[in-house]
Ligand SMILES: [Zn+2]
C-alpha cells in the first residue's frame with residue numbers, strides 16, 4: 448500500500464542492485480514492517496555485524512539488522528543471516544540531516560530462467576529518511 452508513496456526508494460534499490468543489467472533476473476522489492484503495527488513504519492536502525500567495515504553500506508553483511516518502530520517503540524528483527532549472537536561491531540545509521548528514523552526496504556535479485564524463480568543471489572537493504580527523504584544504502588547480503 449506504500450508502493451506508490453515510496454516509488455523513489457524502490458527505484459533506488461533496483462538501481463543499487465543493478466536490476467537493469469540483469470534483465471533476465473527478478474528483483475522483488477519489499478518494505479520491512481513493524482511486527483507489532485504490522486505495517487511499514489519509520490525505524491531507528493541498529494546493524495550488528497563482525498566484519499572490519501566501519502562505514503555504510505556494508506558490502507557483505509553477516510549479522511543482524513534491528514529496527515525500533517518510531518510509532519509503537521517495539522523492536523523488530525528485520526534481518527538476520529547468522530546464528531552468531533555476539534557480533535562485535537554495530538552501527539546506528541543517522542541521516543545527514545540528523546534524523547535517525549528511516550523507512551526501510553529491500554530488493555532481492557533472484558535468478559530467473561524464463562520466468563521461473565531460481566536461486567537467490569543478492570539482496571540490498573535501503574533506507575529513506577523520514578524527515579528529509581534522503582535515501583541511503585545500508586547493506587548488501589549474499
Ligand atoms: Zn510499531
Ligand SMILES: [Zn+2]
Nearest residue numbers: 542544576579
Ligand atoms: Zn534526513
